[in-house]
Structures are given as structure tokens and as C-alpha cells.
Amino acid sequence: MRELINRFFSPTVLAFIVLLTLIAYTVLQQRATQLPVVAEVRNGQLEVGADQASRIVLRGEWRFYWQELLTPAQLHDDYQLAWLPARWHDSNHGTEPLPGQGYATYAVDIHFAQAPQNLGLRLPTLYRAAQVWINGELVLAAGQPGESAASEVPRDEIKQVKLRPNIGRHLQVVVQISSFHHVDGGMHHPIVIDDWDALVSAEKWRVLRGIFLMSSTLTLAIYLLVMWSHAHAGREYLYLGAGLFWYSVRIFGTEKLIYYIFPEFSTLWLLRAEYYGMFLCISAYILFIQALFPRDINYRFIRGFWWLGVGASLFASVTSARWFTLLRDPFEAICVLYILYFIGCLILIVWRRRPWSGLVSFLGGVIALLFVNEVLYYRQVTAVQLTPWVYIFVALTSIIFLGQRLNQLLSIESKQKALLQDAVDARTFELQRRLEELDQARRHALELAQKRSEFMAELSHEIRTPLSGLIGTMRLVGREGANQPTLIRHAIDAGESLLAVVRESLSASGSGHMQASKRIRFDVLELLYSTIDIMRTVAQEKGLALEIKTDLDTPLWVNSHPLRIRQIVSNLLSNAIKFTAQGGVIVSVKVSHAQKQVVQLQIDVSDTGIGIEPAEQEQVFAEYVQLNPEPENPGVGLGLAITRKLVLDLKGSIRLQSVPREGTRFTVVLPLERVENCRDLEAPTRAVYRTEQALNVLVVEDDRVNRAIVAQLLRSEGHKVRATSHPVEALSWLQQEHFQLCLFDIRLPDMSGLELVERSRSINEGRQTIYVALTANTSESDIAQYRKANFDYVMEKPVDKFHLQMVLSRAEKGREATDTFFLHNDLGQEAGNLLVDRRLWQGIVNDLGRHRAETLLEDARLSLREYSNALEVALGQGRFTDIRDVAHKIKSAAKSVGMISVANIAHHVESEPTRAFSVLTNLDNLITTSYEQMRMGLESRHDQ
Numbered sequence: 001m002r003e004l005i006n007r008f009f010s011p012t013v014l015a016f017i018v019l020l021t022l023i024a025y026t027v028l029q030q031r032a033t034q035l036p037v038v039a040e041v042r043n044g045q046l047e048v049g050a051d052q053a054s055r056i057v058l059r060g061e062w063r064f065y066w067q068e069l070l071t072p073a074q075l076h077d078d079y080q081l082a083w084l085p086a087r088w089h090d091s092n093h094g095t096e097p098l099p100g101q102g103y104a105t106y107a108v109d110i111h112f113a114q115a116p117q118n119l120g121l122r123l124p125t126l127y128r129a130a131q132v133w134i135n136g137e138l139v140l141a142a143g144q145p146g147e148s149a150a151s152e153v154p155r156d157e158i159k160q161v162k163l164r165p166n167i168g169r170h171l172q173v174v175v176q177i178s179s180f181h182h183v184d185g186g187m188h189h190p191i192v193i194d195d196w197d198a199l200v201s202a203e204k205w206r207v208l209r210g211i212f213l214m215s216s217t218l219t220l221a222i223y224l225l226v227m228w229s230h231a232h233a234g235r236e237y238l239y240l241g242a243g244l245f246w247y248s249v250r251i252f253g254t255e256k257l258i259y260y261i262f263p264e265f266s267t268l269w270l271l272r273a274e275y276y277g278m279f280l281c282i283s284a285y286i287l288f289i290q291a292l293f294p295r296d297i298n299y300r301f302i303r304g305f306w307w308l309g310v311g312a313s314l315f316a317s318v319t320s321a322r323w324f325t326l327l328r329d330p331f332e333a334i335c336v337l338y339i340l341y342f343i344g345c346l347i348l349i350v351w352r353r354r355p356w357s358g359l360v361s362f363l364g365g366v367i368a369l370l371f372v373n374e375v376l377y378y379r380q381v382t383a384v385q386l387t388p389w390v391y392i393f394v395a396l397t398s399i400i401f402l403g404q405r406l407n408q409l410l411s412i413e414s415k416q417k418a419l420l421q422d423a424v425d426a427r428t429f430e431l432q433r434r435l436e437e438l439d440q441a442r443r444h445a446l447e448l449a450q451k452r453s454e455f456m457a458e459l460s461h462e463i464r465t466p467l468s469g470l471i472g473t474m475r476l477v478g479r480e481g482a483n484q485p486t487l488i489r490h491a492i493d494a495g496e497s498l499l500a501v502v503r504e505s506l507s508a509s510g511s512g513h514m515q516a517s518k519r520i521r522f523d524v525l526e527l528l529y530s531t532i533d534i535m536r537t538v539a540q541e542k543g544l545a546l547e548i549k550t551d552l553d554t555p556l557w558v559n560s561h562p563l564r565i566r567q568i569v570s571n572l573l574s575n576a577i578k579f580t581a582q583g584g585v586i587v588s589v590k591v592s593h594a595q596k597q598v599v600q601l602q603i604d605v606s607d608t609g610i611g612i613e614p615a616e617q618e619q620v621f622a623e624y625v626q627l628n629p630e631p632e633n634p635g636v637g638l639g640l641a642i643t644r645k646l647v648l649d650l651k652g653s654i655r656l657q658s659v660p661r662e663g664t665r666f667t668v669v670l671p672l673e674r675v676e677n678c679r680d681l682e683a684p685t686r687a688v689y690r691t692e693q694a695l696n697v698l699v700v701e702d703d704r705v706n707r708a709i710v711a712q713l714l715r716s717e718g719h720k721v722r723a724t725s726h727p728v729e730a731l732s733w734l735q736q737e738h739f740q741l742c743l744f745d746i747r748l749p750d751m752s753g754l755e756l757v758e759r760s761r762s763i764n765e766g767r768q769t770i771y772v773a774l775t776a777n778t779s780e781s782d783i784a785q786y787r788k789a790n791f792d793y794v795m796e797k798p799v800d801k802f803h804l805q806m807v808l809s810r811a812e813k814g815r816e817a818t819d820t821f822f823l824h825n826d827l828g829q830e831a832g833n834l835l836v837d838r839r840l841w842q843g844i845v846n847d848l849g850r851h852r853a854e855t856l857l858e859d860a861r862l863s864l865r866e867y868s869n870a871l872e873v874a875l876g877q878g879r880f881t882d883i884r885d886v887a888h889k890i891k892s893a894a895k896s897v898g899m900i901s902v903a904n905i906a907h908h909v910e911s912e913p914t915r916a917f918s919v920l921t922n923l924d925n926l927i928t929t930s931y932e933q934m935r936m937g938l939e940s941r942h943d944q
Contacts (some may be wrong), residue, residue, distance in 0.1 A: 041108050043081065050113040056193040058108060058173065059084055064095060065105040069145055072136045072174045075107055082106070088179075088186040100185050101322065103147055103178035110171040110193075119163045120196035121173075122203075124189035125256070127182035128154035128267075128321070132191075133174040134163060143267070149180035149322065154267050157259055160203060162196045182271075183325040210255035217248035236291035243284035250277020268321060275316050275324060279309035282335055286342050293354055294869050297345045299876065305338050339372075419851040427541075521675050522562045523555040524601060525589070531566050532587060535573045541849075544577060545584030545718055556591060558599070558672040564646050565670070569603065571643040572666050576607035579664075583608030603668045611660040620656070691717070691805075691812045698739040699723040700730045700756065701774060702748050703889055705860045706896045710743060710774070710799050712848050712856075719808070725749070727756045734763045741811040743795070746775045746786075747888055754789040761790065770811040774799065776892050783822050795823045798840060798896045835926070836933050837898035844897065860897045861931045864890060868924055871909075883913040890923075899930040 041060025064082035083094035129143030143155025179185030224241030227233040253274025283306040290297040316324035539546040576585045588604040621644045652670035701707040702725040711723045746753040776797045803823040845853040874882035891906035
């Protein structure tokens with residue numbers, strides 16, 4: 001029952017209720033709309049009483065002379081009676097059936113009870129020429145009536161004239177009409193006699209309304225067409241803009257305002273404009289709805305309606321009005337059939353609850369109602385014309401609709417910020433909860449023994465630092481593209497540090513004091529790098545940069561306590577990261593020679609955090625002192641106390657310099673025994689590539705998912721990135737600035753990546769630039785083609801972060817002769833049989849963060865849905881080249897996020913396009929299933 005109520009009160013149902021209300025309003029207005037109360041013309045005579053309104057609508061039985069063009073002096077008694085207003089071929093004309101083309105004279109005598117003053121006469125549009133006499137005087141002419149097509153001068157124009165002041169109480173009106181250039185003939189709109197000021201005022205309002213309608217319609221059409229051509233909007237913008245443009249052309253033809261500026265404007269072309277709008281505006285609007293719902297409305301069927309209108313427009317352009325106006329009635333019948341089909345499709349769209357179905361169906365229904373109302377109005381079935389008001393409503397609603405669609409695209413960034421803020425709040429709450437648990441444990445220990453409590457607090461602090469680094473490193477182990485040997489070595493370092501702390505705690509459990517570690521030989525520079533690598537994952541979670549600066553370029557082997565030095569640096573880094581909200585942390589390392597075998601190692605840890613007040617700087621090294629105990633800076637106050645104790649144990653010194661709200665720098669100086677002869681020691685290898693400075697990188701990739709992943713990975717390393725899908729734009733950037741690294745996709749719009757690298761090298765001649773091909777096509781022939789195109793490296797999709805770091809290093813320091821040209825991305829033997837490559841997806845989540853990964857996954861789903869729809873359209877039209885291109889895009893986008901099964905199916909379709917007939921439905925199901933599994937993985941990871 002609740003679901004039934006929600007469906008009934010949904011926006012879709014409410015939109016249809018409004019549509020039905022509008023129809024009911026039209027019916028009521030039709031019944032309420034009446035002409036002014038005046039006597040009807042009887043037997044060619046009209047008696048106007050003194051109490052009747054000044055507005056006289058000349059309807060009724062006129063004297064009618066068929067096939068005669070008579071002046072008032074030539075009138076005779078051999079006439080018929082014809083009911084007006086009506087066309088010649090209408091059944092209610094009052095005479096025998098007449099053809100639509102010919103010529104005739106109408107006459108009526110009006111008798112006033114009292115002489116009127118200040119009268120004017122309004123002649124409506126009469127196809128195709130007319131002359132009007134009042135009391136024997138020719139007062140008005142629209143063209144020149146004739147007895148043949150050659151002698152007729154057609155003119156479609158609304159005219160009005162002021163009558164003489166003293167016309168008396170008798171008024172004879174004689175009207176000559178001919179029609180050889182239109183399917184209709186006769187007086188199908190009544191002549192009106194009214195107060196001259198009232199006629200002038202009504203005409204002004206008609207002109208203003210017409211100008212407003214045409215200008216607003218044309219403005220909106222131009223806006224939509226510019227969005228389509230320059231902002232790369234979808235084809236729905238093209239179709240809606242075309243529909244509104246042709247509707248403005250129809251208004252231009254029907255309102256006939258051009259005569260106020262150019263009185264000699266072509267009557268034929270004005271009529272053609274009216275018919276162009278009739279032939280094209282409805283079909284363009286239905287194409288707009290079909291572009292929004294391609295699966296629910298048959299594209300070929302609607303396209304046939306469009307080409308029918310185009311053919312009719314071309315026919316109207318090369319023939320005279322007497323021929324192309326014959327198309328009006330058959331075309332209106334065809335329009336009725338298409339609108340019935342269109343309304344049926346709208347009902348189906350609403351029933352399937354498609355996105356935006358309520359609003360779009362409502363607009364489509366209003367357009368259908370507008371067409372029906374206009375047909376009935378011009379055929380005089382209804383007296384209510386909804387065109388101006390309904391158009392204003394549709395135009396405003398369309399602007400709102402398009403604005404909401406655009407707002408969705410623009411709100412992605414704000415939504416991402418909001419999600420990031422939610423994650424920060426959740427993380428802060430979790431840290432708060434954990435610290436409260438630690439504080440409770442500490443208080444409980446104080447109740448047992450104060451000395452043992454101090455020991456446990458020191459121990460917990462020493463364990464937490466290597467443990468957090470171990471956990472952060474292990475999260476990356478097994479991720480596709482990660483440097484596994486380096487990560488394993490970092491994990492071993494953190495584990496050994498943790499194990500050493502545990503051993504010391506076991507040996508010190510009786511005394512309650514941590515003991516000094518053993519002296520061993522080690523490379524102190526390698527130790528510092530590994531420690532910073534472990535802490536870098538913690539810094540990245542807060543969005544901080546962590547880097548090391550040193551002038552040492554060779555290993556520095558010493559004999560000392562590596563565990564203590566690692567603890568000192570880790571505690572200082574942990575403290576700096578904790579109290580830094582933005583900016584970063586820099587570790588500077590300097591070495592000076594104090595004696596032959598002793599060197600002074602100076603380590604500076606600088607941050608851009610909140611700083612320390614001068615009066616509080618001496619207190620920071622005391623135990624259990626917290627200068628900033630706010631929730632955002634939790635802690636128990638042991639880190640710096642432990643650090644100072646470790647430095648003193650190594651016979652070193654520690655000092656700080658701090659400026660409140662600008663940052664803090666801790667300086668540690670340690671005397672170390674240098675080992676001169678260490679050739680027998682195994683030199684450690686570093687498999688991590690580093691760049692010393694931020695590089696300028698250009699990424700050209702037409703798939704937005706791949707483009708987003710590569711750009712985010714580069715920006716997370718601190719590099720400046722320019723990313724685009726258009727090679728022309730990329731060439732423009734290359735002429736303006738220098739890029740050290742260029743990453744080019746092979747399949748691009750307008751030109752291929754092979755042509756792009758050739759033109760880029762000609763632009764960058766003489767500059768140091770590394771060019772890398774990004775591609776999913778890696779056969780031997782493809783690799784040979786890339787090598788021939790003069791690429792420096794080929795990187796297989798999906799992008800491996802280790803490969804990315806490698807080419808960044810080469811862009812900074814230059815290529816090496818031992819480098820591999822093809823950087824192969826091994827997904828593992830089991831990945832081909834998986835629905836989703838969880839290792840690849842987990843690596844993306846770890847590198848970009850949960851919320852960025854979530855946004856990326858949603859973009860991938862939308863892109864794959866869009867490509868799937870495009871594949872269905874190309875399949876329906878039999879365009880196998882487009883099928884291959886779309887399948888390649890699906891493969892590239894799916895592989896970039898780890899949807900292996902989707903990528904495999906797309907690969908088969910790209911190789912054999914005829915397979916698309918059998919896999920299209922399965923492809924949609926796989927996209928949905930893969931998305932749901934990856935989404936569940938995100939949520940389960942978030943809950944842990």
C-alpha cells in the first residue's frame with residue numbers, strides 16, 4: 001500500500017496531473033470564449049443597435065459573387081448567400097462545394113442606429129490577395145486580386161485602416177478575394193470593425209508578443225546549439241535547439257512582423273518559413289526525447305519522420321505555394337500518427353521509471369497538446385490558442401531541466417568535497433574513540449602501579465609507530481602495479497623494528513625501563529629513506545607532502561643503533577604530521593666530519609603546522625604534557641619525551657625552533673662512528689624511483705575514466721598535470737609551455753596518437769621530453785608500430801603506478817640504455833577468469849582514497865552505460881566501424897578500474913563486431929554485476 005501511495009504521488013504522476021489540468025483548462029476556456037454580442041449578418045444586411053458594443057465582427061450571410069471581381073458600382077442582384085468566416089471548400093460555406101482556388105466578391109450592408117465615430121477596420125490574413133471598399137471608396141488592399149495566377153499579386157498581411165470621421169449611419173463593405181497561390185481560398189477569418197484606438201492597441205500587443213516569442217525562442221535555440229558545438233554537449237542539445245530554431249522560424253512566418261521593417265519582403269518566402277517550422281519543429285523535438293531515452297523510442301522510426309519533414313521542406317523551397325500547400329493536410333495526418341506513437345512511448349518511459357521521465361514526459365505531452373491545439377485553432381474548431389502561453393511554459397521548464405542536468409555535472413566536485421569531509425569527520429571520531437580507550441587503559445594502569453603505568457605507556461607509544469607503518473605498507477602489498485620487493489622490505493623493516501621493541505619490553509619487564517638496542521653496521525641514508533617511505537602513507541591520508549632533502553649521493557655506513565635512530569625520526573615525523581593540517585613536512589639531512597672515525601649527523605624535521613608558543617617550548621619534552629589537547633590533535637604526551645631520551649642515550653642533542661601558526665623545526669645532532677671499509681657488506685638496492693622536483697606532465701586520453709586515474713596518480717605525487725581528450729588542444733598547450741613528460745593514448749578523436757607524437761616532437765624540437773604511448777593494444781605488430789612512431793616507452797593499460805614512477809624519473813634524469821621499451825602490465829594468470837580484478841581495484845582505492853575511488857567508479861559506470869547505449873545504436877544501424885571504436889572504449893574504461901569480464905567481452909567485439917548481437921544483453925548485466933561487487937568492496941572496506 002505504501003509503495004502504491006508513493007508511486008501515485010511521485011513527480012511523474014504529478015506532472016501528468018498538471019498536463020490533464022491544462023487540457024481541462026483548454027476545454028473550459030473554449031466553452032467560456034464567446035465573440036462580442038452583436039447581431040449576425042442576415043441576407044447581406046446587418047442592423048447594429050444603439051446598445052450594442054462598438055466592436056463588430058462581420059460574421060453571417062454575406063452576398064457572394066463567385067468567379068467575379070466586382071467594384072461597388074458593379075454589384076448586381078444575381079448573387080448567392082455564403083456564410084462567413086469559412087473557406088471556399090468548407091462544408092459550412094453555405095454554397096455548393098467550391099474548389100480551393102479561384103476568385104470572388106463579398107458584400108454586406110451595415111446599418112447603425114446612430115452614427116458611429118472614430119471607427120477602424122481590421123483585415124486578417126486572407127490567402128492570397130484582397131481589396132476592401134467602404135461606401136464605394138477603396139480603403140485597403142493586400143496584394144492585387146486577379147482572375148488567374150498570372151494576374152494575381154499575392155500578399156499575406158494583417159492590415160487595418162481608420163475610416164472617415166463622418167461615414168453616416170450606413171456602411172457598405174465590399175471585399176474582392178482571389179487565391180491561386182494557396183490550397184485555401186475564401187475569408188476564413190472574420191473582418192472586424194472596432195474603435196480605432198482599440199484596434200491600434202491590440203495590434204501593438206500582437207507585435208510585442210510576436211517579437212518576444214520569436215526572440216526568446218531563437219535565443220534559447222542558439223544557446224543550445226552553441227552548447228552542442230562548442231561545449232561538447234550531447235546530441236539532445238542539438239535536437240532540442242533545432243526544434244526551437246524551426247519553431248522560431250514558424251513564428252516568423254505566422255506573425256508577419258517583417259513587414260513593419262521591410263514592407264517589400266517576399267510573401268512566398270514568408271509562407272515558406274511558416275511551413276518549414278510546421279514540417280521540422282515537431283520531428284526535431286521528438287528526436288530530442290529519443291536521444292534522452294534511446295531504448296524506449298525507435299530511432300529509425302523517428303528519424304524517418306525527420307527526413308519526411310526535410311523532404312517536404314525541400315519541396316517547398318523549389319515549388320510555388322499552390323503546390324507545397326497541398327502537403328499541409330496529409331502532413332498533419334502523419335503528425336497525428338507520430339504524436340500518438342510518441343505519447344505511447346512517453347507512457348512506457350514513465351512506467352519503466354526512467355531518470356527524468358516525469359519532467360520529460362510532461363514536456364512532451366505539452367508539446368503534443370500544443371500541436372493539437374494549433375491545428376484545431378487554425379481550422380476554427382477551437383477559439384482558444386495556447387501557443388504563446390504554452391511555449392513560454394515549455395521554454396522556461398526546458399531551461400530548468402537543462403540547468404539541472406548541467407548542475408549535476410558541476411556538483412561532482414562539491415559532492416566529492418562533502419564526501420571527503422565526511423571521511424575526515426568519521427576518521428576523527430574513530431581516533432577520538434581509540435584515544436579514549438587508551439586513556440581508560442592508562443588510568444586503569446595508574447590504579448595498579450604508577451611505575452608500571454609509565455612503562456606501558458612508553459611501550460605502547462614505541463609499538464604504535466612501527467605498527468602503523470607496517471599496516472600502511474601491507475595494505476599496498478599485492479596491489480597490481482606496486483613495487484613488491486620494496487614494499488616487502490619496508491614491511492620487514494617495520495616488523496623488525498616492532499620485534500626489537502617487543503624484545504626490549506620482555507627484557508625490561510622486570511626493571512620497568514626500555515634498554516638500548518645493539519650496535520650494528522648499517523647505511524644511515526637507506527635507513528632514513530625507508531623510515532620516510534613507511535610514514536609517507538600516514539602523511540598521504542591527511543593530504544600532506546613528505547619529502548627528504550640531502551646532499552649525500554653515496555651510502556653512509558655507520559656503527560650505531562638503527563632502531564633508536566628510526567624511532568627518533570618516526571616520532572618526530574608522527575608529531576609533525578599530527579599537528580599539520582595543510583602544506584607538508586620536509587626532512588633535511590646533513591653530515592659533517594667531527595673526527596676521522598666520527599661524523600656529526602644532523603636531521604632537521606620541519607613542518608607547516610600550528611607552531612608552539614615561546615613560553616610553552618620548554619614544556620614539550622616533559623612526559624604527559626599536551627599543549628593542544630583538542631579532538632583534532634589527540635595524543636598522550638609521550639612522543640617528544642621518548643624522543644629526547646633516545647637522543648640523549650645516543651649522546652646527541654635536540655632543539656626546536658617554532659613560530660606560532662607558521663610551523664616548527666626540530667633539529668637532532670647525533671655523533672656516529674663511521675665504517676670506512678664496508679666492501680664485504682651487501683649493498684642494498686632501491687627499487688623505488690624518485691623525482692626531486694615537480695614535473696610538468698601532459699596527458700591526452702579520450703576516455704574520462706583512464707584520464708582521471710592517470711591525472712590523480714600524478715597529482716598525488718605532487719606533479720603539475722594538464723589532461724585533455726582533444727589532440728588539437730594538446731598541441732596548443734605544447735606551443736605555450738614545456739612538458740617534461742607526455743602520455744598519449746593511441747586512439748584519439750581527430751588524429752591518432754602516432755600522428756600526435758610526430759607533431760609534438762616537431763614542436764618540442766631541442767627540448768628534453770619523454771613520450772609514452774598509453775594503449776590496450778599490445779600485439780607484436782602494434783609494439784613495432786609504436787617504436788617506429790618514435791615513442792620512448794609503451795605503457796600498457798591499466799596504468800601501473802610503478803611504471804608511472806619509472807617514466808617520471810626518466811623524464812627528470814634522462815633515459816638509460818638498459819630500459820625496457822614495452823612496460824607490460826601483468827594482471828596475473830587468474831585475472832582472465834575473474835569478474836573483477838580486486839587487486840587492481842584495491843590499489844586504486846589505496847592510491848586515490850576511498851571517496852575519490854567511489855567517484856571514479858560512478859564515472860566508470862556512467863561511461864560504460866553511455867558506451868553501451870552507443871554500441872546498441874551502432875549495432876541497430878549496422879555501422880561496424882563504430883562498433884569497433886565503441887568496443888575499444890568499453891575495453892579501455894573497464895580495464896582501467898578492473899572490470900576484467902567486461903573488458904574481455906569488449907575485446908572480442910572489437911575483434912569480431914558481429915559478436916555484438918549475442919553479447920549486448922550479457923554486457924549490460926556484467927557492467928551492473930561488476931559495479932555492485934566493486935561498490936560492496938568499497939563499503940566493506942569502509943566499515944572495517
